[in-house]
Amino acid sequence: MVYTEKKIENELRKRGYKITPQRRTIVNTVMRSREHLTPAEIYERIRQEHPGIGLVTIYRTLEILAGLGLICEMHAGGNCRSYLMRRPSxxxxxxxxxxxxxxxxxxxxxxxxxxxxxxxxxxxxxxxxxxxxxxxxxxxxxxxxxx
Amino acid sequence: MVYTEKKIENELRKRGYKITPQRRTIVNTVMRSREHLTPAEIYERIRQEHPGIGLVTIYRTLEILAGLGLICEMHAGGNCRSYLMRRPSxxxxxxxxxxxxxxxxxxxxxxxxxxxxxxxxxxxxxxxxxxxxxxxxxxxxxxxxxx
DNA sequence: CTACTAAATGAAAATCGTTTTCAGTTAGCA
DNA sequence: TGCTAACTGAAAACGATTTTCATTTAGTAG
The missing domain is CATH 3.30.1490.190 (Ferric-uptake regulator, C-terminal dimerisarion domain)
Structure with missing residues (x-):
């Protein structure tokens, strides 16, 4: 079981973060994936629908989500970090x-x-x-x- | 138990790598430490005795040693990697x-x-x-x- | 011991992922 | 509807790592 989008939005709102279309898309993308995704991979996937989005925004959002424990940050080989929805249990x-x-x-x-x-x-x-x-x-x- | 310097030198020689003073110092430094060391930390420690050494050489040597499985590469938070002597078995x-x-x-x-x-x-x-x-x-x- | 060659070195430049800065935009609320 | 703190994207800055290249050296053959 994965957190729902609603749960994530509430969690963000509770801390005074705003719900923007960019953040929605990022959460949605990480959520859909069963694999760890690097910021660059997330960027690529989103860019197709949301050409304007900036890589910076992705970094910033991932940092927040990971800080709240909603996604899981992982450091593997190379200089890359990647993120996965946290699936409790x-x-x-x-x-x-x-x-x-x-x-x-x-x-x-x-x-x-x-x-x-x-x-x-x-x-x-x-x-x-x-x-x-x-x-x-x-x-x-x-x-x-x-x- | 950790590999001996002799064992490491033999392993290197066997693959056609040369034993240089720089490599000796690097192996020695990693060996002495019971902590994971980043390339930069190794550089700092060595520089005191061996002012001429280049950070590049450290990167290159660590890559070889890790490739041969003689040291253990580790990726932790931030953008840093670090190395520790491997203890066989x-x-x-x-x-x-x-x-x-x-x-x-x-x-x-x-x-x-x-x-x-x-x-x-x-x-x-x-x-x-x-x-x-x-x-x-x-x-x-x-x-x-x-x- | 000397000469040779492949491998290794260090400095500088290039590269890559990530972070910061800043001016303009927007979500959420009064 | 208007306000303000939070958010955004572009560009610049940053730090770790890699590549390039001219020079030096370890290991070996003569």
């Missing part, structure tokens, strides 16, 4: 083939116990996690064997 | 504070069962994994409460 992970780049998603990760243990030990309030497995898919393994 | 994971960037390492992850399950279901040969928890450390939580 559900999260999603990847299994990546290091040869061909195929990505398989999975959602069951059983990290609750570890999360509790870490949280207790470190006094962190844990908000999320990133889990990725890297390996070789069947096809690529067969190629390697053959070659 | 342990794999090591991070708990990151999304506010201040503090990183806590841990090594117990209990993902063996999940790995087997995924491997069976997807026919992947799984070689490794990346696990990061993101949250808010005690100090930052207290600040948030107060503010």
């Amino acid at each position: 559900e999260h999603h992970h990847h299994l990546i083939c290091s040869d061909c780049g195929t990505v398989i998603d999975f959602t069951d990760c059983d990290l609750g116990e570890l999360e509790r243990r870490l949280s207790k030990k470190t006094s962190f309030k844990i908000n999320g996690h990133l889990l990725e497995f890297v390996g070789q898919c069947r096809k690529c393994r067969e190629k390697t064997m053959a070659g | 342990e794999h090591h994971h991070h708990l990151i504070c999304s506010d201040c960037g503090t990183v806590i390492d841990f090594t117990d992850c209990d993902l063996g069962e999940l790995e087997r399950r995924l491997s069976k279901k997807t026919s992947f040969k799984i070689n490794g994994h990346l696990l990061e928890f993101v949250g808010q450390c005690r100090k930052c939580r207290e600040k948030t409460m107060a503010g």
Whole structure:
């Protein structure tokens, strides 16, 4: 389950932020996506319908949403950050083939116990996690064997 | 246990990389530290003894070492990456504070069962994994409460 | 020890993602 | 309808990282 647009708008209004068409579009875009999106990717997607929008506005809005804990900010390889709607209780992970780049998603990760243990030990309030497995898919393994 | 300088030099030589005084110093600096260091921090530490060294060289060397799996690259908040000596056989994971960037390492992850399950279901040969928890450390939580 | 060559170095410039500045626009409220 | 704080977009600034290029050096063969 994901936050509704209404819930997000209320949350923003409550803190004195205004609801602008740009912000609506940004929330909507992040919401539609089941993948993490970088600011640049969000910009590209929005630009098609909303040519006038500025990349700056996207940065600013994402910063606010992440600050309120409504979306989840993530830092992966390269110099890029990306954002995903926060799905309370559900999260999603990847299994990546290091040869061909195929990505398989999975959602069951059983990290609750570890999360509790870490949280207790470190006094962190844990908000999320990133889990990725890297390996070789069947096809690529067969190629390697053959070659 | 951490890799020895000798082991690292051999690993480099084996791939045709040369052992230069700069590389020695960089390896030595990362090795001495029990903390993650950013390229800029490494630069600062080295500059005191080796004023001539270039930041570029540090970037280049870190890239090679990380590529060979001898050090561990980490992306935390802000636009910064940092590096830590790798401890073979342990794999090591991070708990990151999304506010201040503090990183806590841990090594117990209990993902063996999940790995087997995924491997069976997807026919992947799984070689490794990346696990990061993101949250808010005690100090930052207290600040948030107060503010 | 000397000469050679591929690899490495450092300085400067280029690049990329992100942030700041600023003048003009707009949402939300009286 | 009018007001004002908040928002916007363009351009400039910024900081981290990468590329380019001329020079130097490690490792090796003679």
